[in-house]
Amino acid sequence: MATSDIVIKFVLIVIIFAISLVIAMYSTYAERKIAAFFQDRIGPNRAGPFGILQPLADGAKMFLKEEIIPTNASAFLFIAGPCLAIMTACIGSAVIPWGQKLTIGTHVIDLQVTDINVGILYIFGVVSLGVYGVMIGGWASNNKYSLLGAIRAASQNISYEISMGLSIIALLLVTGTLSLREIAEQQRGFWSHGWFTWNVFKQPLGFLLFIVCAFAETNRTPFDLPECETELVGGYHTEYSSMKMGFYLFAEYINMFVSGAVMATLYFGGYNFPFMHHLGLSENWVTILGVIALFTKIFLFIFFFMWVRWTVPRFRYDQLMDLGWKALIPLAIANIVITGIVITFFK
Amino acid sequence: MESLSNKRKLIESKPLNFWERTYLPSIMQGLAITMRHFFRKPVTISYPEEQREFSENFRGMHSLKRDEDGRERCTACGLCALSCPAEAITMIAAERQKGEENLYREEKYAAVYEINMLRCIFCGLCEEACPKEAIYLDGPIVQSEFLRKDFIYGKDKLVEAPLNE
Numbered sequence: 001m002a003t004s005d006i007v008i009k010f011v012l013i014v015i016i017f018a019i020s021l022v023i024a025m026y027s028t029y030a031e032r033k034i035a036a037f038f039q040d041r042i043g044p045n046r047a048g049p050f051g052i053l054q055p056l057a058d059g060a061k062m063f064l065k066e067e068i069i070p071t072n073a074s075a076f077l078f079i080a081g082p083c084l085a086i087m088t089a090c091i092g093s094a095v096i097p098w099g100q101k102l103t104i105g106t107h108v109i110d111l112q113v114t115d116i117n118v119g120i121l122y123i124f125g126v127v128s129l130g131v132y133g134v135m136i137g138g139w140a141s142n143n144k145y146s147l148l149g150a151i152r153a154a155s156q157n158i159s160y161e162i163s164m165g166l167s168i169i170a171l172l173l174v175t176g177t178l179s180l181r182e183i184a185e186q187q188r189g190f191w192s193h194g195w196f197t198w199n200v201f202k203q204p205l206g207f208l209l210f211i212v213c214a215f216a217e218t219n220r221t222p223f224d225l226p227e228c229e230t231e232l233v234g235g236y237h238t239e240y241s242s243m244k245m246g247f248y249l250f251a252e253y254i255n256m257f258v259s260g261a262v263m264a265t266l267y268f269g270g271y272n273f274p275f276m277h278h279l280g281l282s283e284n285w286v287t288i289l290g291v292i293a294l295f296t297k298i299f300l301f302i303f304f305f306m307w308v309r310w311t312v313p314r315f316r317y318d319q320l321m322d323l324g325w326k327a328l329i330p331l332a333i334a335n336i337v338i339t340g341i342v343i344t345f346f347k
Numbered sequence: 348m349e350s351l352s353n354k355r356k357l358i359e360s361k362p363l364n365f366w367e368r369t370y371l372p373s374i375m376q377g378l379a380i381t382m383r384h385f386f387r388k389p390v391t392i393s394y395p396e397e398q399r400e401f402s403e404n405f406r407g408m409h410s411l412k413r414d415e416d417g418r419e420r421c422t423a424c425g426l427c428a429l430s431c432p433a434e435a436i437t438m439i440a441a442e443r444q445k446g447e448e449n450l451y452r453e454e455k456y457a458a459v460y461e462i463n464m465l466r467c468i469f470c471g472l473c474e475e476a477c478p479k480e481a482i483y484l485d486g487p488i489v490q491s492e493f494l495r496k497d498f499i500y501g502k503d504k505l506v507e508a509p510l511n512e
Contacts, residue, residue: 039384311377311380
């Protein structure tokens, strides 16, 4: 690998890191604004025009708050929890193809940090690691509410990871590859051979299962039992204050961003958009428009996450388990069987 | 036995069909409802910039009135302080000196007149008690302050502006 390649990769990593942090920051603003609009309110509008500086004010507040570590908490794990949560949230974006190749002079820049051939498995690994941050934080707090929140997080994530994995298997039967880059390339354009190229039209049930599980994995309403305020004070982050608490909240929003990106890549064509090869534009322009298309899709997913949050009430714990084990897993298995039959007999 | 009011309604509880049991249609319905609210005009009134229209008998901050010649009407009789259920009003009376006839209408006037806005409940009993029509609660909403002492409004804030201004 030439030095220039390393520099380019490094710059790409920094840019993606910065983008995901900024998006997470402004997701908090978007969440408050969108919540306000759904409830016929105005939302934050005091810091800067339309309250656009609100996330900065919140961030500054978080940094300046007093750092409290409870006497009976295990200090090391108490600090390790939020670090782990935000780290696992950030490294998920490494395998996502943000766009096609960009050619500048003689350099060909691949808009993906790394194209490992088991990209989906990597994402799964990172997602399952994500629950450790919550678990360790909840356990180390030495508080009943935190512990209950952590237990809920653990069991919820484990149960929904199964159906998420099963719904992905059906998708893999269709795509035949684990590399996210190849999956995105297969969904080129929008229409070919008499059918849509995007996987959501080939796997509608799979997508439905995946998005429900994505809600559960990111701990978003209606599956936000690990931090449900009405029963558990704050759930796993009851004892947290200052930026450690901020990291947990941040991790949730980065998770939302990454899962939006994964859903867009797996099911909604990634950086592909309709008529991308019939516009007569140069390759670089198609790439740039593709990046914009991908981010539009991600933002729509984030909006959908928030839209659902302000519509659907929280599940009861037994209902959550019922849905996970008695509805989603059988459906996912049925989806695999049907997909297998269709592929065997019609292709 | 017949029920007393005949208002009893029989409620049928049908078992849910397949689609209802998936909850997807009702979630869609819910999403549609929230989306309708998303585009609705906010009901918020951004208070300091815009103010709600008050009714005619709204009781706000007090003002001590002047008569048609610009003299203070208050004669420091103390009926307002006596009538005040929250004991928010205090005053110190003084005698009008020679040459002050253009300032005070009566021979006795309030040298100090203070209302504690934290105690005041804006009941309007003071304006009912006043025999001189000197106090009315016709001002705006009382502003918030940082210190308790700033809520004690003296004559500088309460007395109406002179006529020529």
